[in-house]
Amino acid sequence: MMYSKQESSVNETLLREHYMKADKVMLAIMSLLFTISFAIAPLYNSWVEAMFIGGGTFGTALLIRHFAPGALVTRLFIGTAFMIMTSLHIQQAHGMLEFHFSVFVLIALLLYYRDWAPVLAAAATIATHHLSFFYLQSGGVNVWVLPSTELGISVIFLHAAYVVIESAVIVWMSIDLKKEFLASIELSTTTRAIVKEDKIDLSI
Template sequence: MQMKQKDENLDQSAHIAEFLSAIKTKSDRLANYFIFTFFAFGLFLATFYDTWQIAVGVGGLLLVAYFSAKMVLADSDLYQYVLSAVLGIFMAQFIYQMHGLFEMHFTAFLSSAILITYQKWKLQIPLLIIVIVHHALFAYMQYSGVGGIYFTQLDHMSLQTFIFHIVLVAAIFSVCGLWAYQFKKYSEMHIDLIFKKKEIENMELKRANYELDHFVYSASHDLRAPLNSMLGLIEIAKDETEEDHTLEYLEALKGNAERLDTFICDILDYSRNLRTDVSNDSISYKELLNDIEQNLKFMGDNSRSVDFITAIRGDSPVFSDKSRLNNILNNLISNAIRYQDTEKKNPFVKIEIDILEDETHIVISDNGIGIPEESQPKIYDMFYRASNKAVGSGLGLYIAKEALNKLGGQIKVTSKVGEGTAFYIQIPNRQIIKI
């Protein structure tokens, strides 16, 4: 339970990281537009105030600084702080180009608003530091009588005016930082709500699936008793009549009842595979194959027999789920018998088992009718029949694949129409993986 909760938390964290990455990508694209716009605006101001050296020199260096940082620091977010500082220096450039025009201070506020898109309040800090240092240094230099500073169109900025100005700037940047923080929290809360809703839906779905599975299992189990009684009554009726038509009808009824019983057994196997835990039994493949051969020896065409060829190599101890292994092998071998080529004189089913220390390799091959290439990817689908000669429920290979998934195994198929089919199975030794 704790492991499941841990996986869900990791999944949620991954989605939050993915969401923030998408925000970062879009914000970077927006920042690129704005920083080029700032550079172009500096060139525009230069046409009126003849400050081309500043516009091209300072603006060009700022572009180089930002994009170089973005390239070098691509794996971190430090380039975003470089962007914040660059935007602040652009403000200082515009003020200088406009000979201290007060309105150019508002470009810093515009930059602060741009940075909100990253949803990081700390990005306001480099911009605020640049503004404070710039205002303090240039205001003092202008007050000291240094010429060509162009900080303000007034003679100088008084200390009181400077303090009020900085407090106002800090308040605006703080509001923008708060918005960035709130946006990030809202995004995380929104993702959290989505996951909680998804978790509730998953719990409801699991409960519904459990109830449905319980109903199917109970209904299927309860259906077998009257069905077996029906089969018994059919046999009694056949013994008490010699009328050909009646015997023909009873035989047809028996065949349909047996097919229904097979279908119900398949449903029970599927439900049992879902409901039961994987056991750790000691496996003897020789005994397992002998039991399966005895159960299937009367299957198929009674006019001829199918040769069983078995080869078991390796003597390492094997531990796995005996019931599921029996189900897997029984399904594959019975299919090999069921779909034999009636035109071939010597039908066979070959089972080769190689037991290794950590896993078992099984190959079940036949010389039957084969599976068309276009059908092979679909043979594990529920209720899919690869041949028009199929008489089963269409659940056998689906159940075998599901059982193999429970055991941590794999299955592959190769087949050619008219030549035969081979299934390749790999099953881990549960004693080795210590389950």
């Protein structure tokens, strides 16, 4: 029993270390997304959106990660923040369809966490954005999700279908990869326990 508790503690420590490493990778990607928002800004003079929405999202992510490195709340926010940045780029480009591709790219990159939670957070965020902004844009509000609402809500549902399929696969892969990660940790821990101080203890 003592060994089991010790093993569990080692697993949690190494998994948290991986999450902290992944946080840094995701923040680096987010800094790139923030930079891209300024590259897009000249298209329709969206400097204010780039500064406040992009900067606010990136700054909040940095703050949360500082106070909760490797924590679930950080992973959830980064998944959400990825989609906020994507939504910003879509808005800045007045709904240009090519900017919707980043939804699929960024959700795939979240696989590095080996955790399904940020993937679902991202999928829920972008689904809420697309549906709400489509109805706002259709009502004449100065927001953009498509180049024109004449394309119809069927385009939104098509995008949603692809997001659901990709997210389902990524969730399954993340669960499987986490199991493999924990199994490798357990194997390493068991090996070290068997071969300890130049002695072999097969009772373990």
